[in-house]
Amino acid sequence: MNFETSARLFEEALRYIPGGVNSPVRAMKGVGMPHPLFIARARGAHVWDADGNEYVDFVSSWGPMILGWGHPQVVQRLRAVLDDGTSFGAPTALEIELARLICEAVPSIELVRMVNSGTEATMSAVRVARGATGREKIVKFVGCYHGHSDAFLAAAGSGVLTLSLPDSPGVTRGTTADTLLLEYNDVAGLEALFEERGEEIACLIVEPVAGNMGVVPPAPGFLETARRLCTEYDAVLVFDEVITGFRVAWGGAQERFGVIPDLTTLGKIIGGGLPVGAFGGRRELMETVAPLGSTYQAGTLAGNPLAMVAGAATLGVLSEPGVYEGLEALAARVESGLRAAVGETAVTINRVGGMLTMFFCEGPVASWADAKRADTTAYARYHRHMLEHGVYLAPSQYEATMVSLALTDDDLRRAQEATAAFFAAA
Ligand code: HOZ
Numbered sequence: 206m207n208f209e210t211s212a213r214l215f216e217e218a219l220r221y222i223p224g225g226v227n228s229p230v231r232a233m234k235g236v237g238m239p240h241p242l243f244i245a246r247a248r249g250a251h252v253w254d255a256d257g258n259e260y261v262d263f264v265s266s267w268g269p270m271i272l273g274w275g276h277p278q279v280v281q282r283l284r285a286v287l288d289d290g291t292s293f294g295a296p297t298a299l300e301i302e303l304a305r306l307i308c309e310a311v312p313s314i315e316l317v318r319m320v321n322s323g324t325e326a327t328m329s330a331v332r333v334a335r336g337a338t339g340r341e342k343i344v345k346f347v348g349c350y351h352g353h354s355d356a357f358l359a360a361a362g363s364g365v366l367t368l369s370l371p372d373s374p375g376v377t378r379g380t381t382a383d384t385l386l387l388e389y390n391d392v393a394g395l396e397a398l399f400e401e402r403g404e405e406i407a408c409l410i411v412e413p414v415a416g417n418m419g420v421v422p423p424a425p426g427f428l429e430t431a432r433r434l435c436t437e438y439d440a441v442l443v444f445d446e447v448i449t450g451f452r453v454a455w456g457g458a459q460e461r462f463g464v465i466p467d468l469t470t471l472g473k474i475i476g477g478g479l480p481v482g483a484f485g486g487r488r489e490l491m492e493t494v495a496p497l498g499s500t501y502q503a504g505t506l507a508g509n510p511l512a513m514v515a516g517a518a519t520l521g522v523l524s525e526p527g528v529y530e531g532l533e534a535l536a537a538r539v540e541s542g543l544r545a546a547v548g549e550t551a552v553t554i555n556r557v558g559g560m561l562t563m564f565f566c567e568g569p570v571a572s573w574a575d576a577k578r579a580d581t582t583a584y585a586r587y588h589r590h591m592l593e594h595g596v597y598l599a600p601s602q603y604e605a606t607m608v609s610l611a612l613t614d615d616d617l618r619r620a621q622e623a624t625a626a627f628f629a630a631a
Contacts, residue, residue, distance in 0.1 A: 273611025324352025
């Protein structure tokens with residue numbers, strides 16, 4: 206396979222952009238590629254790189270493209286907004302449409318504020334929790350990733366894990382000293398921590414299905430314990446549903462697992478492929494946000510008309526009857542195809558709804574302590590093999606495969622056959 210144009214574009218990008226990329230994981234260092242793939246275009250569930258190579262896509266722009274690219278309902282509405290004006294820094298009716306769809310889908314969200322990224326959403330949710338409780342400590346889980354604001358760059362997932370970084374210079378010890386860490390799914394650890402420091406804890410933030418150390422589902426009782434302890438100690442429970450929102454159920458992980466947080470952060474799918482995030486939750490908490498309350502949060506491009514309409518159109522399609530049953534069935538077929546293809550090889554496949562990860566290690570994988578046993582070199586070989594066979598996977602063992610509704614039977618067959626060929630040769 207010829208990657209000459211991507212290699213040349215990378216050389217050029219390096220002259221202007223740090224590391225040639227605008228977000229670290231896409232550099233593809235995690236799978237040993239000398240340069241990233243530069244993507245030229247996409248349609249349905251297929252992407253084409255700058256050299257014209259075509260791939261079946263299982264990245265979905267890291268989650269947002271659940272409908273695939275070029276969905277007519279999304280494109281048509283985006284075109285109309287382009288003609289009307291793309292940013293006003295003033296309210297528009299489109300914001301109400303997206304906010305209403307979110308509040309209807311996720312009943313724990315009584316009020317919602319739009320921002321421009323998941324990072325902004327989580328950062329703001331923690332500010333609300335601290336403001337409302339008057340406390341400073343936050344609880345997060347090792348391997349969970351909540352964007353790149355300072356307080357979260359402690360044992361973070363995603364690119365921090367992929368590149369084996371010791372978190373980040375520039376984050377003060379004071380900032381991360383307020384972040385208390387536990388292993389994901391550590392129910393006993395949670396009980397002990399709250400017993401010892403519960404009165405100091407402003408909030409507990411968790412990916413209700415971890416997606417940034419690969420997919421790790423919540424163990425039975427884990428989310429329920431988090432809920433109970435937060436209620437008992439008057440701490441705020443924040444579900445970071447930037448990935449899981451509208452991916453594991455119409456109402457997100459909170460609907461799927463029946464555990465209701467106080468605040469929820471969203472991103473990715475709610476922007477339909479345009480930059481967006483949101484945080485929302487219980488009315489009395491959200492009423493502390495300016496201009497109603499004094500907890501400050503703002504943004505010139507927040508509620509951007511293009512992002513609002515792409516999100517609203519996407520949620521409109523997802524709200525149609527049977528969509529999530531279809532997604533579940535499709536993702537289950539992706540999973541069973543992989544299981545059949547790996548044969549007797551010791552891998553672990555974790556899947557929840559439309560997201561899954563095949564870890565190159567024996568299971569169970571229930572925490573970062575388990576996930577770090579994965580053979581990342583083997584994953585890198587698998588990734589390269591799949592590229593060569595026209596299948597585009599996340600360029601890191603510690604990210605999620607995102608199933609898009611645009612995948613066809615042929616696409617699934619291509620992924621299964623390429624996987625079978627890899628494991629047969631291993
Ligand atoms: N943090 C994203 C995945 N969880 C990766 C973003 C990117 O590199 O585009």
